[in-house]
Amino acid sequence: MHSETWSRDIARRVYGLEHSIRGDVLDIDEDGYLVIRLGDRSLRIRDLVKQFGFDLTYIRILPLISRAMMLVYETFNELIKATGYKGLLLPVYPMKVNPIPVVVESIFKYGEKYKWGFNTGSLGELQLLVSLAEKYSPRTLIYDGVFTEKVVEFLLKLHKLGWRVIVDVESEHDAEIVEKYPELEVGIRVKPITKPHGKWSDSAGLSSKFGLTMNTLIKIMDDFKWLKSRTVLLHMHPGSQISRFSDVRTYVKELRSVYEELLELGFENISMVDPGGGLAYPYLDVRDSEEESPDYSVIDYARLLISEFSKNHRNPDLVFEGGRFIVASHRILVTKVIDVRPYSAVKYKESTNTLHEYAEKIRSIRDAKTFLSRVRELLGELRSISEKDVKIRELYEDLIALVEDEISQRVSALLLTGDISISDVLGDNSILRIMTSPSKRFVLNMSIFADIPDSVLVDQYFQVIPVQGLNRQPEVLASLADITCDSMGEISHYISPGNLLNTRKPILTTVDSKLVAIPGTKLKLRGVPLTLPVKNEDYYIAILDTGAYQDTLAMKHNLIYGAPEIVIDVDEEGVSIRVVRNGEIRV
């Protein structure tokens, strides 16, 4: 069932390699291997992983961090220059996004020329920052965590090293402590009233956890007279990953109006505005404003901020706090497939033949629907007795497996001949569901809880791509099970960005006859399109963009955790590759 449309270009689009942040660093070579391209070097991921004998590894591509930093810096500064904006870009890296030393050192190192600063929110983060700070030039720190005397001790250490230290005051308790330390500059964090769409909308709004309402701010301002003159920063945070540009626009307008109100209230020394971390990272880069795919770029974001704050003659300095944007792309997880299991086997040969004969008669979508609804009725009856009668259950299992198989085969054949149209399939949920469901379960040597925790925590979408066989059309849809004893440890969705395709035919898997992609339509699949490993083949799967949050949110479910790392960097002498082993426990 080859549709003969597969190509390297289509593979790039189906597997999300058309990407504005990663650019061409991830690519597919002539033999269908996933490669990392750095300068004129091209590293096959499969070779890298086999060379070290890892069944699971995190590959950290540090040049992707420097690439993102440069992108932000140049975007803002070109616009600042072009528009004559008088304020500066003040980039800071929020450590909570990824505080592991190799990442924080990369920010220090690559950020030297940009004076890239930091944002921290806990004593642990501060301690780590202080331990690294001496090796680099002083930066700006914005601290927005809870206050204790111990925290102040570390803040003052940075101040002694020549850092500019700005601390958010969020309560009377904070103000009482900060009052005693005149070397600390002050930030005011105000709750935004705008609630953007998406997972993190609770970060905003009047009852949100962080920041002050205007009236609480005014009360604290009355109680602590020194606050007005010491405040240099207005800080707001609209929630992470705002996917709709219209929400960002509303929010930035609000930010400016709060800024101007504070000036009017007498906060004369506010010279910096920090819009927080709302800039969305494109986990899939098709610009359609769905959760994983923002409808705007960092250029739109920078242009908006500069144009909005141009309306005030003071042109405040603009803080950039988009940590996810800077580090998400740098970590790629690569894991070996250790078992491939069928969803079900078939027992009764007779049922196969009868069903097959019926299915053969399907000529149109109407036939397919009639067939399906008749079998459904039968299945419903069998289902109700199969809990009690295991023989009936076996028949029931057979029928489910067979019906899915027959429908997939007939519908895909008729799709290719044109007897069934794409809109026929999209218009019928039962048939679409069958055409997008997996027939295999690949078992991966990883723990979703340890390696991509946001997948279970906030249902984060991560791009999956096999590291080999990309020159062949996918054979099956497969769900990906991890090795934890937890039913949540499974990936069974895949977003197929058909809107990027430049072919007119649907793409189908060649073995189980499922849908891979439909031109012009973004398709949510219930499994990942993959080729099947041949017997004894070392077969690896990569999960992209796992560089933000996943390192610290890692859980030790089933005592499965940790992974050896392959750290890739570029310096004067070219590409360097080193291996870092942590205290991992793995099968």
Added chain:
Amino acid sequence: MHSETWSRDIARRVYGLEHSIRGDVLDIDEDGYLVIRLGDRSLRIRDLVKQFGFDLTYIRILPLISRAMMLVYETFNELIKATGYKGLLLPVYPMKVNPIPVVVESIFKYGEKYKWGFNTGSLGELQLLVSLAEKYSPRTLIYDGVFTEKVVEFLLKLHKLGWRVIVDVESEHDAEIVEKYPELEVGIRVKPITKPHGKWSDSAGLSSKFGLTMNTLIKIMDDFKWLKSRTVLLHMHPGSQISRFSDVRTYVKELRSVYEELLELGFENISMVDPGGGLAYPYLDVRDSEEESPDYSVIDYARLLISEFSKNHRNPDLVFEGGRFIVASHRILVTKVIDVRPYSAVKYKESTNTLHEYAEKIRSIRDAKTFLSRVRELLGELRSISEKDVKIRELYEDLIALVEDEISQRVSALLLTGDISISDVLGDNSILRIMTSPSKRFVLNMSIFADIPDSVLVDQYFQVIPVQGLNRQPEVLASLADITCDSMGEISHYISPGNLLNTRKPILTTVDSKLVAIPGTKLKLRGVPLTLPVKNEDYYIAILDTGAYQDTLAMKHNLIYGAPEIVIDVDEEGVSIRVVRNGEIRV
């Protein structure tokens, strides 16, 4: 606004201390302190925590583990004896529930007399088990993880120590490995077709991650002829925390029918049935079949299993795998309150007075609703312009705060005089929402991600209780914010088990006039009922039943993690208390 109904007994009920597993181990003393009672000792939690100077600690009460084990063992064995059932109880502890050494050693130690076995699912768990096994008598192990040669190596180590080792075969790949090691007994894991209600329903069903469909089993059985005779165990798992007994009943019927089908298929040596871990732990013990509160006890569970399998003359041995039931109660988290913040302050005194005058005129629920709907209209208009105009926003903030306050005060006053009835309030969502909303935010020195991760991962309900002041009627409803820079790090729900109350009046907070409890009605509050700390008071809050899963699911968000522990045990010499410090990083 005292309703004068508060008492120690009411406090026990409102704060969930009437509990079938914890029994009287947690109690309130005459002075309103939360205490741990062990034999004739009574330890005030507040004194314990202050004595060691901890702002955050996990208190582990190991006797609660032994208590739960004894409860299970005696329940089953009394019923076995009473009914003349010929099979045995074979209890095993699934290590994934909590694999930290102090817990696993407690299972070994307290389980010596019951021959309590283990269930493991990963190499890491096996390694830990092997490292502890030599010190104790041999047990039974059921291994249901992924197979590798390394796993087999550790399984054989246990076998050499005299353990009975049973391994689940779930695929052809597993069968190929197990074939080579005749010393391993075999378990067959079958997918249940029954899907119970609740969070873990995906653990069951034909497309679930674990187990075999009947037809796949039959196929593997045909391919690996030795399987039939080596299989001693039928294993199924219906999902965690089944809260409805009717679901358990359907599932156990299915289990028996699968068991009988396997016997018929020729699996003659199956002598053990493992129904998996569906037994629910009562996070709130009011028996109403809601997620946190199963409508059955371990006695009902044991009786069901024994009566169902009595129907087969073979009376197979029954495995008990309820790990949550055994260890959930043993860990109590105690954290200090480090800041108390208002939801909002009020700026314009004029609006206060006008609104207050209007509110004073409320005499009935109808008046309250009219008042609210008028203010709502106004709020709607203000809301739409407040994003752009900060002065309007200040007025808007004022109004929201004032309306909530005035409504709470008037409605609670009229509730106490009887001019408004309880059903009036329950019948109006807007008013009920105000009456159950917090007015304060308590900041706790903890991380929800590190300390009670299931709260964010699966929205798990954990019982919250202050450790002091329990002799005073709660003053406010408060949301509980942690110190992470994450909006998800907040607890803003509380289930008030009014069905346990033996008073007829509603109970209200004495400062912000919110609802605490309504007799006869389970009430979902949006904040926790608490007294206010007085200036400079060391004020602590306990979170109960955090002993299952929370230790391994702990995340290091913001680099806030780890806690010193107070481990309490009882031996011949009485109560022992020791402190264990891990590598924690805390403010």
